[in-house]
Amino acid sequence: MAVFASVFGKLAQRLSPGNIGETIQSHVGLVPNPLSERSKKLEPRIHDTRMVKSVCPYCAVGCGQRVYVKDGKVIDIEGDYDSPISGGCLCPKGGASFQLDINERRWTTVKYRAPYSTEWEDRPLDWVMDRVAQLVYETREATFRETNEEDKLINNTLAIGSLRWAMAAKERGATIIHVDPHFSRTSQMADIYAPIRVGTDIAFLGGIINYVLQNELYFKEYVQAYTNAPFIVRDDFRDTEDLEDVFSGLKPDHSAYDTRSWQYKLTKKGESREPTEEPSCRISNTLQSAAGLPGHAQCFA
Numbered sequence: 193m194a195v196f197a198s199v200f201g202k203l204a205q206r207l208s209p210g211n212i213g214e215t216i217q218s219h220v221g222l223v224p225n226p227l228s229e230r231s232k233k234l235e236p237r238i239h240d241t242r243m244v245k246s247v248c249p250y251c252a253v254g255c256g257q258r259v260y261v262k263d264g265k266v267i268d269i270e271g272d273y274d275s276p277i278s279g280g281c282l283c284p285k286g287g288a289s290f291q292l293d294i295n296e297r298r299w300t301t302v303k304y305r306a307p308y309s310t311e312w313e314d315r316p317l318d319w320v321m322d323r324v325a326q327l328v329y330e331t332r333e334a335t336f337r338e339t340n341e342e343d344k345l346i347n348n349t350l351a352i353g354s355l356r357w358a359m360a361a362k363e364r365g366a367t368i369i370h371v372d373p374h375f376s377r378t379s380q381m382a383d384i385y386a387p388i389r390v391g392t393d394i395a396f397l398g399g400i401i402n403y404v405l406q407n408e409l410y411f412k413e414y415v416q417a418y419t420n421a422p423f424i425v426r427d428d429f430r431d432t433e434d435l436e437d438v439f440s441g442l443k444p445d446h447s448a449y450d451t452r453s454w455q456y457k458l459t460k461k462g463e464s465r466e467p468t469e470e471p472s473c474r475i476s477n478t479l480q481s482a483a484g485l486p487g488h489a490q491c492f493a
């Protein structure tokens with residue numbers, strides 16, 4: 193009981209309002225923090241750096257970054273936990289963007305072709321950044337709207353954005369669907385925002401392909417003339433679902449594939465080895481099986 197009272201008394205003393213901060217830093221409970229003298233002097237490598245807030249350069253998600261700079265050099269990059277988009281997270285690509293900055297093989301000049309010129313010239317990155325900034329500024333000044341026709345505050349410009357061509361298509365009647373787990377500026381501009389669950393993009397894509405094929409919503413002339421969709425893959429081809437994770441043609445010693453079964457089905461017209469040009473052929477069984485549809489074997493005599 194006496195021991196308990198003693199320990200409790202020390203704990204109360206340690207955790208009194210005046211001592212609590214110091215206690216937390218120097219103790220683990222009542223036990224002194226077991227740091228070596230060397231560890232006590234260690235500092236995080238970013239302790240004397242300047243932090244610059246930035247945005248990951250890789251994709252349109254726009255995750256926030258904290259870039260630590262010392263003596264004019266980037267020391268480290270980490271996720272910005274103040275970012276409402278990413279909350280401090282970076283994917284592996286964003287997390288490795290530090291390597292982009294320090295890579296010795298990184299190009300530091302940009303190919304520039306002046307208006308009406310037929311020649312490309314190398315320009316320093318700084319010059320290009322200034323030029324882009326100036327053009328963005330001029331465009332914004334020329335097109336910025338504070339309110340719309342109903343006098344509602346909008347504070348935007350439709351003249352700048354990575355959605356430029358998508359927006360041009362939208363103005364000509366296209367429907368923009370934005371598929372993304374998180375709501376962004378792209379979602380704001382889209383006609384339909386489809387907030388899928390993370391990791392379900394391939395299933396979603398398969399559903400879209402199925403719908404397009406079932407309803408014949410593809411651009412038939414283009415698909416027939418410029419893609420391999422009209423060609424049917426040979427009947428003896430087997431996919432990984434059929435053969436327990438290997439394709440047909442795997443040699444018995446598993447050293448290589450014999451790829452003959454992967455080829456297109458060929459016509460039997462004389463000695464011709466050309467794929468048929470039978471006009472009724474619409475879509476390959478490869479695409480159709482991807483969408484769960486039967487193939488068009490009648491395309492080939």
Ligand code: SF4
Nearest residue numbers: 248250251255283286
């Ligand atoms: S961290 Fe990853 S998800 Fe985020 S913007 Fe960069 S590349 Fe895109």
